[in-house]
Amino acid sequence: MPFASDPTVTYSVGDFHVEGKQNGPARLRVSRAVYDQTSFDATYGLCDPGPPLTPWESIKSYGRRTVNKARSKRCNASSFYRGLVRWIPFIGWIRTYNIRGYLITDFIAGITVGVLNVPQGMAYALLAACPPVTGLYTSFFPIIVYFLMGTSRQCSIGTFSITSMMTSRMVLNANPYPEKLTFPNGTKYTNPEFHEIINGSAFTRGEWGAIQVGSTAALFVGIWQLILGLIGAGGMSVYFSDQLVQGFTCGAAFHVFSSQLKSVFKLPMTEFYGSFKLIKTWIQFFSLIKQTHIPTLVVGIICLVFLLIVKIGINDNKRIMRKLRVPLPAELVVVIFGTLASYEMDLENNYHVSILKKIPMGLPPATLPDFGVLPDIIGDTFSNAIVGLAITVTLGMLFASKHGYRIDPNQEFKAQGIGNIFGSFFQCFPSGASLARSAVQNDVGGKTQIVSVVQCCIVLIVLLALGKFLEPLPKPVLGAIVMVSVFHLLAQVLQLGRLWKLSLYDWSIFLVVFLGVLILDVDIGLGLGVGWAIITIMLRLQKPKIGALGRLPGTDIYRRTDVYKTAIEVPGVKIVRIDSPIYFANVAYIQGRIYQLADLNNLIAKWREEHPVKELITPASFDVAPDDQNKYAYALNLELGDSDDEDGTKGSSRYRGAPTISMEELHNTQRRVFEQEGILGEGQDQPIKHIIVDCSEICFVDVTAVGFFKRIQSECESIGVELLLACTNKPVRDALYQCGANDFIKEFQVFVTVHDAVLYAVNSHKFQKPSTHTKLSIVDGNSNGILHAYTNGLAPQSPVPRPGLEDVIESPEEEEVRSEGQNHFREKEHRL
Structure with a gap:
């Protein structure tokens, strides 16, 4: 809303004036020259006035700057510390750690997240087709590295459902000791080596093979992530929009949920891979549902119901959480009671419910991954790396914006990559940021990664002392924990209805990646979603918004005539704004729209009919009726504000003797002038003599775009229409210059603002009468301000001849009115 101030006060700085008006908006008065781009740059001192560098010169300049920067660096303690x-980053932020303000909340959040991490780690390990204890390893070793190197303060690194599910495909495909072997005739039988206990180990050969594949996958996932961080690929994260991530995680959540049907129902289901995996899984599920193991299902349903009640009724209830402050650890509760019930009732022997069995105590020894499985998993490790990075960076940016700090995507890539590499030597599978645990860490009040230290201590206690007490834990309990953990991701499908009302493009991105992941596969769907997101960007740029602009009455502001009802087009001038870059893919569309808006095709056809021999008409002198000339001169009074006059009359003039004219009168006056010249027949509209392209929204152009400007300039020139550019930024001007546009677009055809271009166009209309005067004065018809355009100089103090602005539209009587208005304005400046 415009500010109001004392009506007797005028604020003035040079030629810029703001007059306060009680109970109304402030009035702006500007007195300056009409600038083309060249005169503007010369007047105000362009920093780099030389010609733009060629691509090769830019490369050499960048190389020289890099070398000079490297030479200027000195290896000392300060530079070493900064590096x-x-x-x-831990070294930097720990020095300013607020012990009193953060330590207690970080400690509470660490205990809460650590308690949640223990059951989730074991559950996600089963999801990854690895022994449950490896989930605890993955919840310990990578976190230590991220605590030191990460830049996000709320992300909880460790096991995550989607990366675990993607790991399971690698494990099941590349395990050197598969559970099932296939005869040449296609029949399958159980591999006896799969369940064989390795001497001196707590693992069977099948489990050890899964550990080897998982650790090798973690190693190369980390290598991919580290490489991406070193080459500065953190900028890629901008292509993972919220809709892309939501659609991907929602689709992947259906895969995660479906993968637990086997453990909750204890069905002899086989794993499917590739496209239509989810459809085949559900078809198989319904075909085998009669073989459901009832005791296992009962255990699973009890855990599911309890977890959902606590999650929906308590932890997600804001009114209850205001009193509790800390969410109830429902997962820990079902693990404890499930383990006790299994131990007391001997569920494994009495009811044949599957349990975890032996869990090795202590920390694992460092071992090298098995590089023999690398050819089978190298492609999947890259997609796993991309997914892990996308989710981690997206979560980090979300929490950073919420808490007012910034993360470094490249450093996040390095931290997660080195964390996975480090964990691969300790039987870890690929890790990532968990959506559920990160949300809990933020909601409980975690401020820094000190939460990770406390979390690691909880996991370490379980590994060193409590692991053997978890051996009776039923597997359907862990399956229920996984199912409930992705409920909030499944609920994201409801975003489709909201996005449909907001943006068709965003809706389509969500739908494409969601269906791609759901129907095809996780990695295929992600690639499809990224590709479609890029295509939507191309579609938006290929057919940009292009519209005609008109002046808002009482201002020097130009807006689209189809958006603002009061926007009036300047007669004889067509102003077009292009709301996108101009490049090879949209040149044809933009050219067609400009021709349509300016009706150039009809003008060209009519010109060719009337002038069989192509020629240019130069302005000639002609007589204009004095009244029309006087009216036209005052028609240029561009009002700088619509306010009630002192006598209460709307839009009346304070300058006695200064007539006002409406746009309709101006249109009629110009029509009579053109009819006198013979250009227009009676009843015809004024033809377009100038086309102004507002380039304020054009951020770059390519070589094809320069050819577009050349074509339109050539065709406009052939029919006597002048092309003007306004509001071009320096990169666009440099690109035009490098491509030779200065051969056909002259310096005086490029203007600083649209209003400058309009003044030039109006003054150069050929029905104006020549004179020896050199100053263009535009007097506000409402007496709210005066805009002086010194047409023969860059500024009042440094006159420089300007081509094309040598006509006068100010009579002696008008100059007297202008002087009176100036005196009146100066008097108000001194009222204070």
Whole structure:
């Protein structure tokens, strides 16, 4: 809303004036020259006035700057410390850690997340087709690295449902000791080596093979992530929009949920891979549902119901959480009671319910991954790396914006990559940021990664002392934990209805990636979604918004005539704004729209009919009726504000003797002038003599775009229409210059603002009468301000001849009115 101030006060700085008006908007008065781009740059001092560099010169310049920067660096303690802080941010932020303000909340959040991490880690390990204890390893070793190197303060690194599910495909495909072997005739039988206990180990050969595949996958996932961080690929994260991530995680959540049907119902289901995996899984589920193991299902349903009640009724209830402050650890509760019930009732022997069995105590020894499985998993490791990075960076940016700090995507890539590499030597599978645990860490009040230290301590206690007590834990309990953990991701499908009302493009991105992941596969769907997101960007740029602009009455502001009802087009001038870059894919569309808006095709056809021999008409002198000339001169009074006059009359003039004229009168006056010249027949509209392209929204152009400007300039020139550019930024001007546009677009055809271009166009209309005067004065018809355009100079103090602005539209009587208005304005400046 415009500000109001004392009507007797005028604020003035040079030629810029703001007059306060009680109970109304402030009035702006500007007195300056009409600038083309060249005169503007010369007047106000362009920083780099030379010609733009060629691509080769830019490369050499960048190389010289890089070398000089490297030479200027000195290896000393200060530079070493800065480099160390960049790689290990912990060294920087721990020095300013607020012990009193953060330590208690971080400690509480660490205990809460650690308690949640223990059951989730084991559950996601089963999801990854690895022994449950490897989930605890993955919840410990990578977190230590992220605590030192990560830049997000709320992300909880460790096991995650989607990356675990993607790991399971690699494990099941590349395990050197598969559970099932296939005869040449296609029949399958159980591999006796799969369940054989390795001497001196707590694992069977099948489990050890899964560990080897998982650790090798973690190693190369980490290598991919580290490489991406080193080459500065963090900028890629901008292509993972919220809708893309939501659609992907929602589709992947259906895969995660479906993968637990086997453990909750204890059905002899086989794993499917590739396209239509989810459809085949559900078809198989319904075909085998009669073989459901009832005791296992009962255990699973009890856990599901309890977890949902606590999650929906308590932890997600804002009114209850205001009193509790800390969410109830429902997962820990079902693990404890499930383990006790299994131990007391001997569920494995009495009811044949599957349990975890032996869990090795202590920390694992460091071992090298098995590189023999690498050819079978190398492609999947890259997609796993991309998914893990996308989710981690997206979560980090979300929490950073919420809490007012910034993360470094490249450093996040390095931190997660080195964390996975480090964990691969300790039987870990690929890790990532968990959506559920990160949300809990933020909601409980975690402020820094000190939460990770406390979390690691909880996991370490379980590994060193409590692991053997979890051996009776039923597997359907862990399956229920996984199912409930993705409920909030499944609920994201409801976003489709909201996005449909907001944006068709965003809706389509969500739908494409969601269906791609759901129907095809996780990695295929992600690639499809990224590809479609890029295509939507191309579609938006290929057919940009292009519209005609008109002046808003009482201002020097130009807006689209189809958006603002009061926007009036300047007669004889067509102003077009292009709301996108101009490049090879949209040149044809933009050219067609400009021709349509300016009706150039009809003008060209009519010109060719009337002038069989192509020629240019130069302005000639002709007589104009004095009244029309006087009216036209005052028609240029561009009002700088619509306010009630002192006598209460709307839009009346304070300058006695200064007539006002409406746009309709101006249109009629110009029509009579053109009819006198013989250009227009009676009843015809004024033809377009100038086309102004508002380039304020054009951020770049390519070589094809320069050809477009050349074509339109050539065709406009052939029919006597002048092309003007306004509001071009320096990169666009440099691109035009490098491509030779200065051969056909002259310096005086490029203007600083649309209003400058309009003044030039109006003054150069050929029905104006020549004179020896050199100053263009535009007097506000409402007496709210005066805009002086010194047409023969860059500024009043430094006159420089300007081509094309040598006509006068100010009579002696008008100059007297203008002087009176100036005196009146100066008097108001001194009222204070």
